Amino acid sequence: MVKKPELNFFGLNITDFVNFIEQGILIEDSDGKIIFANQKLLAMLGYSLSELVGKDWQEIVPKEEWRAVKQHWKTRPKGMKSQYETLILTKSGIKIPVIVCARPLLLANQYQGTIATFTDIGEQKRIEQELKAKTERLELLNRALNLQRKKLIELTFELEKANQELKRLSEAKSDFVSAVSHDLRTPLTTIIEGISLVEDGTLGEVNEEQRKFLRMAIEDAERLNDFISDILDLAKIEAGKLVVKKVMVKPKEQIERLKMSYENLAREKGLEFLTELPDPEVAVFCDSGHYYRVLTNFLSNAIKFTPAGGKITIRVMREPGGVVLTSVKDTGVGIPPEQKHHIFKKFERVEQRQSQSTAGGYGLGLSLCKQLVELNGGRIGFTSEVNKGSDFYFSLPVYDEITDFNYCLETINQQAKTVSGHTIVFLFKIEKAPDKEIPTALKKIYDAIQPKTKANDLLRIFYSRLSVVLISPLPEENGELVFADLIETAKDTGLKKIAATFYICPEILPDARTVFQILENKLQPIT
Template identity: 30%
Template sequence: MMSLRIRFILVFLITIPILFGISWLMADYYFPINDKYRWVALTIALIVIITSLNLYLLNPVCKSIKLLQTAIEQIRNGNFEAITNLWEDVSGPEMKKMAESLRIMAEQLMNIQFNLEEKVAKRTQELKERNEQLIKSRQAALSVVEDVLIEKKKTEQAHEDLRKIKDELDLRVKLRTEELKKSEEKFRLTFQAAPNGLIMVDHTGKIVLMNTQIEKMFLYSQNELAGQSIETLVPQRFHSNHVHYRSQFMQEPQDRQMGAGRDLFGKRKDGTEFPVEIGLKPLVTEEGVFVLSSIIDITERKNAEEKVKKANEDLKRANQLKSSFVSMVSHELRTPLSSMKAGIDMLLAGIDGPVNDEQRETLLIAQKNIDRLARLISNVLDYTRLEAGKMEMDFANINLNELVNEACQSMKHAILEKGLILETILPQTPLFSSCDEDRLKQVILNLLSNAIKFTESGGKIIISLKKTDGILCIEVKDNGIGIDKEDQNRIFEMFNQAITRGIWKTGGSGIGLAVCRLILEQHRGKITVQSQPGNGSTFSITFPQNLSASA
């Protein structure tokens, strides 16, 4: 495109001749005037035409200038992107050159602005960090000041607390001192009023303290014994041994209970001796080891023990005489009873002639009483032999399932006769044990017999066998009259029956359970009972399956 200067030259060269010609013609035609006015009119017309042509030709320039002005305003407002397409919108080389210069200037300004923003941001961050450091420093300073104030306050409070503690300690010391005085007085009174003799010695055996019971027991005053050796109160024949024992005790002092060790004797001021029991309590203090001895005069107890010992010996002799007498009487009774039983059996068999019903009933009653008396004599003999340890047990490996079944079969007639139900509970695998078959069967029969006696018609008896941890247990349970709790221990003693069962008209002797107890003891076992009046009883016999392992 043409530059601005060329445009002006062309306009001028074109318009001047045209204007002169037109002006001349018009002046001749419209203005027949003199030459002076003709040139004035021509000049005015020329100005109007030139101005119009300039306005027409300079319009793109003005538009470009306006775009440049707008772009400059945008740059001033910081909108550097607004001049990106300015070079294409303006007309003329000069305008495009100016637009390119503006673009370059905008880019430079934009770079300057970006750098300034980075510097401002960096500086702002530095200022922010410095401000934060200042804030932290201020806070740290404030914290130090607060800590100092707090420590000062704590120090003041600590001083106040110490003062209060000191006052409290002073008060406690005062109260404690008074309590110690009272406690010492109580200890002194308690020590002196103790029912046992109390005496304290130091590690050398010197007496340092004693109570009034020692004075009464040994007939010495406290002033006489203070500072004396403890051997003063020991019989002369025990002096050397006592010094040795005392030295050993001081090397390893430990509590010794009353009555522990050998028989001891004390010696009174008048030389008489008496038996004593002594308990020792070592006391470890800052001054050394002291020993507090509690001494009891056991003269009366020794005398009572002698009397009891003599009475036991007399009772033992009497018991031996009783056992001998019972054994003799039982043996003497068995012979005539055997003859009487044989005679009654012969009469019942009709050997001596026919027997009518009334006679048979009388003979059966007699036979039953003879059998009962024979069992009583047998039980008495068993008891005396067992008590004296003269009954030998024939131990063998026995099938307990078969033993229980045999016992139940033996009592089957009595159970059916009374209208009772018998239930046996036995393990599927038979249990074996080393025991005396006849004696163990005797125990089971006795328990079954008692259950039958004390269970009313229609009742139920259960016998069971089981093993737990190598211990065998046979139980006989009934739903009979039961036993009072106070009777449950004494029914296993000789000639004792429970009061509840005693009023039951059974004719028992109170020997059977005592014999059972002794037989079980020979098997290293025991017999127990659990019962409530009116709710039946459960008798249990327990013994080890392997007697050799339990020995």
């Protein structure tokens, strides 16, 4: 049996020494009886030293661990060290996971007992359990995510298939609508022309009663023709095939075109027709045909839904934010509040307006107007009050030469890529002339160059810069040849003090101001 260790060794207190150690220390005799434990182990187990001394090692180990621990205990008389993980039992019955490092105590090769250290791994086990639980949750989540990813890929594939099918059907629908519309328009045009010949007496005399019915037939045919045009344009918009060609548009000129026909219609119906243009020279930047189409639709509706004695006013005014507002105001039947949100939808018609109009509509015009205005970077709207009238309006960006030039550069640059060419800019400038003669001189150069242009070219007059500019998608080597030909054309105008140059834009376009600066720095007199 191992004797109880001396408390002093070379003058040192061994008990105090081992009590400083952060691991539990236990000494047992050869029979497995505990004869010493340091303060760390006593604190772990909840015993006092007197309570623990004399106990068998099995009393501080749970029964389920005895068999495994006993296997290690049997090796100690043979002088073998061991290290293992087990549980120890506290006085209150709590199980603490520990790592035990046991070494036999031998004296003259005779086994006297065991000294063992106990390292509390409870916190480590807790962390391991948490990590294990988190790992399991992450694995579950990962499996769920992989499953969702697989489903998402399958769904994306199905959506792509559905999208392709919808695209195919949409294109087929657009092609069908276009084909049918074209097939209808050709005979319809012939019908209108034929009836018109009869109505005006070219093919023989007609009486007033006959002429009235012929006129009704022509009006119905023309309304059907307009409907076909609306369908064609809506189909092009939906297919992304409607071409927008932005230019400087002067509302005054558009209104003058309209007045020639619509003033008579208004007069025949007993309506007052007014225009308000505080700034007659104001211009917008949009597609000229689209502007005319929207204004025509607004004006047609105003005449259609305004009773005799009413008034229609076309108003054009510049507004803050660089936009120009065009409106058509009438004193007609108005639109009920509950029907206002339908007004720009396809095939939607306001029943009150329809019931008070002899000419029914198809509900496409305003829907088309909205899309045309938005395609040109504008906005559309209206105000209306029942029995007091409506005010339909649309706003578009005010015209600006730099914006126009930038638009031309970008448009031609896209075309140049399709023909493996470059965006080439040709500039002709009036160097010196009386102010009043400059517009005429620029128009003369413009008119001389215009016959030389091709379908993809863009030709502009920039009055503030006293310049005529041609932007063309051409192979680089063609630039000199085209420029030489244009110089001769400009000389043929007989104008003096003309300077000219050209610039081949790089693949990455500079901004419009930079291109203008480069061109003006390169100008050379040609007359």
